[in-house]
Amino acid sequence: MAKNIVENFLRKLGKPLVVFIQRLGELSLFIAKAVYNCVTPPFYIKLLGRQFLDIGFYSLPVVALTTIFAGMVIALQTYSGFSSYGAESAIASVVLISVTRELAPVFCGLMVAGRIGAAMAAEIGTMKVTEQIDALVTLSTNPFKYLFTPRLLAGIFVLPLLVMIGDIIGIFGGFLVSVYQLGFNPANYITNTINELQAIDINIGLTKGAVFGFIIALMGCYNGYKSRGGAQGVGEATTNAVVASSILILIFNYIITGMFFTK
Amino acid sequence: MSENKIEIKNLHKAFGKKVVLDGIDLEIKKGESLVVIGGSGTGKSVLIKCIQGILVPDSGSIKVDGQEIVNANEEIRDAMHGKMGMLFQGGALFDSLTVWENVAFGLIENKRMPRKEAKMEAVRLLRQVGLTPDVADLSPSELSGGMQKRVSLARAIATRPEIIFFDEPTTGLDPIMSDVINDLIIESAKGLGATALTITHDMASARKIADKIAMLYKGKIIWQGTVKEMDNTENPYVRQFINGCSQGPIKVEI
Incomplete structure (x- = not known):
């Protein structure tokens, strides 16, 4: 009797575990094959160009809107938190650090995952x-x-560019709030921002952008490629692509920040 | 005796515990039109996909022009694909491309034909399958089912393949359109001198386009012969299938 219970328990534990390992293996093979095909000819330059346009150019409005409001809200919050100890200089540097290191990459990643990851899948x-x-x-x-290489390459190269643009627009959002709403001196804000800016702020954004771009394109392609059985299967693939890439983006965001800042 | 174009020996394929192909032996001679009949879910599509290398069989041998293609390297498989064309059941036209780009896909991507020339060739092929040049710039989704089948046929024959596969070419078409497609299949296959392998459960279509018929049941080829032999056979499975009876040795699994 006891043996049966143990056996059943192991069996219940075993099946999802086996399935999980199987999926992991499938995904690894898919990644290996995709990367190999990214670096060997023939290349479809025209398709790559179209993906650059789709992922990059057409994502600009959503990236701009999310990052500008992110920068604005950070400026506002910093003011309410720091108003008693010299908010004017704090706002510029808090906006700079939070936007370039975290908010712009993550928002770009999540927005593009929703827009492009879903469409790809x-x-x-x-x-x-x-x-x-x-x-x-x-x-x-x-x-x-024909299908995956252009998407993966475009993801890897376009997302960093989007993050850079997001950085600029986010900081501009902070500038707008602190100058027009809080009434601080615009010249001071710009000087503070430039003085505080370090190479690491840009580098981390570029790194995160490239990694997130790869994740989004990979999840979109992989889930789409694995979909089965008509409309329902495609719907599932789309959901999985967005959910998986969003979660992975947040996890890798933490890991990359850890790699850059804990030495 | 003419040579065998395709030679399949003891082919096995299973998905998990479900055995789909259970030892297929099949030979198709050069220029012959073989039709494989069988009920839904008997593994007809899987058989075609194994020959094309889209699916990898568990065991057995498939030779095309004497060349083994099971577990062959990419170079050999690429060369094989260059010899093959396929008409898919649902058409499988690329909906991101226009009709003529679909037809000319193989010409542009693989034969490196300039686009202008390829478009002229595509229009010629569209005429050949009975479509007017003005559909060339439409998107596939703007066409009716029968027209999509024709476009797909034009795409399949564009690269002048030596072997053409037809996956249920008449499914979903009305009887008259089916017959038109049958005529086109015969015309295009004979015109190219190509070897044809068709899978279908439409007996009218099978009778019309087959030089030889093979019946697939439970993962095995249980009968082969000409159309005439099929009509005279005593084989109870074949008799049940061609007469479309619910009573007989074939049990429908529900």
Whole structure:
């Protein structure tokens, strides 16, 4: 009797564990194959260009809106928290540090995950279930190179650029609030920002951007590629892509911050 | 005796515990049109996907032109794909491209044909399958099911393949459109001198396009022969299938 209970327990524990390890293996193989195909010809330059446009250019409005309000709210909060000890100089540096190191990368990552990760998973998932990916194979075209390489490369290279733009717009948001709402001197704000700016603030944003871009494109492609069974499967893939990339972005955000600042 | 274009020996494929192909032996001669019939879920699509290298079989051998393709390296498989064309059940047209770009896909991406020339060739192919040049710039989603099948057929024959696969070419079409597609299949396959492998459960279509028919049941080829032999066979499985009876040795799994 006791043996049965133990056996059942192990069995219950075993199956999800085996499935988990299997998924991890599948994903690792997928990553290896995708990276290998990123660095070997042929390259589809035109498709890469379109992905740059889709992921980068068309994401600018959402990135701009989220980062400008992030910068604004940080300025406001810093003022309410620091007003008793010289808020004017504190606002510029708090906005700078929080926007460049954390807010701009994370918001860019999450917004692009929602916008692009979902679209990638839906498009590739639909191509999978309507046999368009098989059709590519029968037309002697490697789906990894044709579909995944342009997306992954665009993700890796475009997200850092978006983060940089987010940095600038976020800091500008802080500037707007402290000058027009709180009535501080604009010249002082700019001088404070420039004095406080360090190379690490930019580097960390670029690193995070590249990693998040890879995560978003990878999750979009992988979940789309693995989708099965029609509309429901594609819907699931889309959800999984967004949820997985959002969670991974937050986890890796912590890890990268840890790598940069604990030495 | 003409040579075998495709030779399959003892092919096995299972998904988990579900055995789909259980020792398939099949030979297709050069220029022959073989139709594989069988009920839904008997592994017809899996068979085609194994030959194309989209799925990897568990064991067995598939030879195309005497060249083993199971577990072959990428170079050999690429060369194989260059020889093959396929008409997918749902058309599988790329919806991010226009109709003519779909038809010319293989020409542009692999044969490196200039776009202008490829478009002219695409329009010619579209005419060949009975479509007017004005559909060339439409998107596939603007076409009816029958038209999509025609475009897909044009794409399959664009690179002049030596082997063409037809996956349920008439499913979802009305009887007249089915017959039109059947005629086009015969025309295009014969026109290219290509070897054709069709899977279908549409008996009217099978009778029309087959030189030879093979029946797939429970992962095995249980019968092969010409259309005439099929009509005279005593094989109870074949008789039940071609007559479409619910009573007989084939039990429908619900």
